[in-house]
Amino acid sequence: xxxxxxxxxxxxxxxxxxxxxxLRAAGKRAPKLAIVIVGHNxxxxxxxxxxxxxxxxxxxxxxxIAFESEVxxxxxxxxxxxxxxxxxIDGFIVQLPLPEHICETKILTAIDYRKDxxxxxPENVGRTVQGLPSIISATPRGIRxxxxxxxxxxxxxxxxxxxxxxxxxxxxxxxxMQRPYLSLPGMSASSLGDATxxxxxxxxxxxxxxxxxxxxxxxxxxxPKLLTAEMVKPGATIVDVGINRVDDPASPKGYRLxxxxxxxxxxxxxxxxxxxxxxxxPMTIVSLLQNTLQAxxxxxxx
Amino acid sequence: xxxxxxxxxxxxxxxxxxxxxxLRAAGKRAPKLAIVIVGHNxxxxxxxxxxxxxxxxxxxxxxxIAFESEVxxxxxxxxxxxxxxxxxIDGFIVQLPLPEHICETKILTAIDYRKDxxxxxPENVGRTVQGLPSIISATPRGIRxxxxxxxxxxxxxxxxxxxxxxxxxxxxxxxxMQRPYLSLPGMSASSLGDATxxxxxxxxxxxxxxxxxxxxxxxxxxxPKLLTAEMVKPGATIVDVGINRVDDPASPKGYRLxxxxxxxxxxxxxxxxxxxxxxxxPMTIVSLLQNTLQAxxxxxxx
Numbered sequence: 001x002x003x004x005x006x007x008x009x010x011x012x013x014x015x016x017x018x019x020x021x022x023l024r025a026a027g028k029r030a031p032k033l034a035i036v037i038v039g040h041n042x043x044x045x046x047x048x049x050x051x052x053x054x055x056x057x058x059x060x061x062x063x064x065i066a067f068e069s070e071v072x073x074x075x076x077x078x079x080x081x082x083x084x085x086x087x088x089i090d091g092f093i094v095q096l097p098l099p100e101h102i103c104e105t106k107i108l109t110a111i112d113y114r115k116d117x118x119x120x121x122p123e124n125v126g127r128t129v130q131g132l133p134s135i136i137s138a139t140p141r142g143i144r145x146x147x148x149x150x151x152x153x154x155x156x157x158x159x160x161x162x163x164x165x166x167x168x169x170x171x172x173x174x175x176x177m178q179r180p181y182l183s184l185p186g187m188s189a190s191s192l193g194d195a196t197x198x199x200x201x202x203x204x205x206x207x208x209x210x211x212x213x214x215x216x217x218x219x220x221x222x223x224p225k226l227l228t229a230e231m232v233k234p235g236a237t238i239v240d241v242g243i244n245r246v247d248d249p250a251s252p253k254g255y256r257l258x259x260x261x262x263x264x265x266x267x268x269x270x271x272x273x274x275x276x277x278x279x280x281x282p283m284t285i286v287s288l289l290q291n292t293l294q295a296x297x298x299x300x301x302x
Numbered sequence: 303x304x305x306x307x308x309x310x311x312x313x314x315x316x317x318x319x320x321x322x323x324x325l326r327a328a329g330k331r332a333p334k335l336a337i338v339i340v341g342h343n344x345x346x347x348x349x350x351x352x353x354x355x356x357x358x359x360x361x362x363x364x365x366x367i368a369f370e371s372e373v374x375x376x377x378x379x380x381x382x383x384x385x386x387x388x389x390x391i392d393g394f395i396v397q398l399p400l401p402e403h404i405c406e407t408k409i410l411t412a413i414d415y416r417k418d419x420x421x422x423x424p425e426n427v428g429r430t431v432q433g434l435p436s437i438i439s440a441t442p443r444g445i446r447x448x449x450x451x452x453x454x455x456x457x458x459x460x461x462x463x464x465x466x467x468x469x470x471x472x473x474x475x476x477x478x479m480q481r482p483y484l485s486l487p488g489m490s491a492s493s494l495g496d497a498t499x500x501x502x503x504x505x506x507x508x509x510x511x512x513x514x515x516x517x518x519x520x521x522x523x524x525x526p527k528l529l530t531a532e533m534v535k536p537g538a539t540i541v542d543v544g545i546n547r548v549d550d551p552a553s554p555k556g557y558r559l560x561x562x563x564x565x566x567x568x569x570x571x572x573x574x575x576x577x578x579x580x581x582x583x584p585m586t587i588v589s590l591l592q593n594t595l596q597a598x599x600x601x602x603x604x
Contacts, residue, residue, distance in 0.1 A: 017524065121430075122425050122432055122436075125427070125432060126428030126431070127424040127428070156507045170476070172432075195498065196501065198499065199475075199479050199500075201496075203498070204458065219514045
């Protein structure tokens with residue numbers, strides 16, 4: 001079975017559109033997301049344009065706030081504070097990477113966690129770990145949602161996560177390991193969390209035999225064809241977070257995008273698998289929209 | 303080999319005493335810890351007395367701030383804010399449990415992470431996850447220190463953690479899994495972190511066979527004799543975090559303390575093992591002292 005992230009993301013966008021229309025119909029304002037971008041990195045420009053387009057599709061107001069790359073750290077911190085305090089802004093993100101003279105960590109940690117719709121502040125990460133109300137970063141949230149919508153249970157299952165990044169590996173491991181007290185608006189609550197989770201990475205010995213014991217494998221290592229058929233137990237669920245460019249003279253662009261999984265050989269034995277593109281990617285963008293609505297809706301009373 | 307927490311904790315106390323004497327000799331003030339206690343729970347009174355005694359032994363100034371159990375949440379929050387702002391206090395802890403009319407989470411999340419020497423605020427937990435400067439909660443820090451001082455490497459080893467509590471299971475798993483960028487004052491930096499980590503809990507299926515693949519097992523489940531000899535690979539390192547009372551008519555108190563490990567049968571096959579008492583317990587108290595000195599010393603520039 002193919003886990004069709006594109007289709008599920010479209011379904012969720014439809015649900016979000018209805019919820020936001022209902023808000024408007026009740027006389028309330030629309031949720032509003034601000035996106036801060038510094039400089040003119042072409043990839044960043046494209047990502048930001050896609051996010052703004054996705055907002056428009058569901059009725060979230062989006063504001064792009066552009067700075068030239070000469071902006072100082074102090075000026076950018078002041079903008080973060082302004083956005084933290086602006087009641088018309090429900091959530092905001094600072095598009096990475098930032099120019100070298102600006103400390104990304106300093107900027108990110110300055111964001112009020114209640115508006116941190118990328119879910120990357122330490123406060124949000126710690127809250128997620130502790131099971132407190134939090135905004136979960138987009139990719140882990142999207143992965144959990146995709147599994148939930150395909151009714152793939154995680155309770156008591158062995159999940160192997162390959163990769164220990166702050167934006168995917170560590171948070172998705174925590175999310176799937178814990179008690180399912182983090183059910184979120186618009187998300188099916190059943191069978192989320194309660195997995196036995198193993199986190200593997202570059203120092204792991206005998207990755208293949210660990211993977212063969214997994215019911216669910218989440219690969220976020222940034223390495224094409226890292227996960228091969230010999231590493232997969234028949235019937236296992238495979239979630240491929242990788243996005244790698246490989247040369248392809250047959251393609252007009254000279255390259256194509258592939259994940260971290262040897263899809264051709266793994267797909268026949270997997271019980272379920274995400275394609276690249278069209279799997280985790282679309283879920284990540286729609287998670288940002290869900291997070292924005294959550295920031296609009298949620299009262300963080302603790 | 304017995305991992306003698308009592309002996310190592312005494313060594314560390316000796317090192318702390320020397321460091322604090324050197325500060326005083328240089329004309330600086332001593333570090334100061336405040337301990338907030340509410341009501342008259344006898345166990346809490348004992349814990350607080352032990353912590354104050356441990357502070358005195360190394361030259362940390364300690365102040366006990368006692369409230370009657372009728373104190374309101376608002377009053378206690380005001381005290382937390384006062385301590386956050388008092389430059390004479392380097393760190394403080396609020397002894398748990400609190401009376402039922404006070405939300406523990408609300409109190410704990412109000413503590414400034416730079417003074418949170420119990421390392422339990424979401425900000426500190428998130429910072430630990432992300433590898434940023436942080437104060438690590440006492441038991442995980444003590445476990446890592448104990449392994450380091452006995453030169454037990456974790457890099458590339460398979461660590462199985464049994465238990466997913468906020469104060470032990472989750473943070474120790476994160477600590478041992480990550481890149482060893484969290485080296486701390488007074489701690490040997492080698493071989494910390496970089497383990498492959500599996501987190502098991504009450505929903506885990508076939509715990510025994512997972513444990514048998516482990517090089518290091520950390521048990522923090524609160525269940526006597528949970529870990530038996532059949533679950534242990536010969537030569538594995540066993541860290542027992544459990545403290546359970548079991549009836550013992552032969553003891554003057556009518557009970558004795560045991561861990562989560564069937565020590566009698568596991569010890570002969572383990573490569574190294576912590577006793578209960580005298581293993582993780584003393585390391586936990588000394589970690590609080592180390593955290594207080596860290597809060598005194600450390601500049602959190604991000």
